[in-house]
Amino acid sequence: MLARLRRDARGVTLLEFGLIAPPLMLTIMAIGDMGYQSYWRAVARGVLEKAARAASVGTLNDTQFDAYITQQMRAISARNASPPHIVKKSYYNFSRVGKPEKITSDTAPLGVYNSGDCYEDANGNGSFDASGGSTGLGSADDIVYYEVTLSQPRLFPMARLLGWSATQSVTVSTMVRNQPWANQATPTVRCS
DSSP states (O other), rough: HHHHHOOTTTTTTHHHHHHHHHHHHHHHHHHHHHHHHHHHHHHHHHHHHHHHHHHHTTTTTTTHHHHHHHHHHHSSSSSOOOHHHHHHHEESSGTTTTTTOOOEOOOSSTTTOOOTOHHHHTTTTOOOOSSSEEEESSSSTTTEEEEEEEEESSSSHHHHHHTSSSSEEEEEEEEEEESSSSOOOOOOOOOO
């Protein structure tokens, strides 16, 4: 009976399928999840760039920009997705994006803003800012940096098996120069 059981091949296919199916299904779900995230990023980038172009020519104001982004992202995201986090900062020129306000006369220690230094007050708030830029869409000929972050639960429940978080996030950004519908205001130089 033991020899007959050893030669019996019935059920081998079922056993092999049981060993192969879980990793195969996990791989297929991981590919689907990463593919959806790539699709989501591409569509979000397209929506952001379309809105940024419209804002650069004055078609959308600050509030309309946020409403457009929120509406479009709601259409491509899951029902229980978080609302998008939108950042809009305007700069005088491309070389100042993401940098502190420009120091025009520097005293020791050099390269650091301190008492006695003069700087370009690019955002017009009367104080030196290490982050630079003004919040909002800016004015004529300004460079506007846009960033949108989206978060939603993953499509497939296999995230924990792979050590991934239960939510996926996508961040897209772009920079656009506003059209020169007026003269660009030059930053005021202030000294402390």
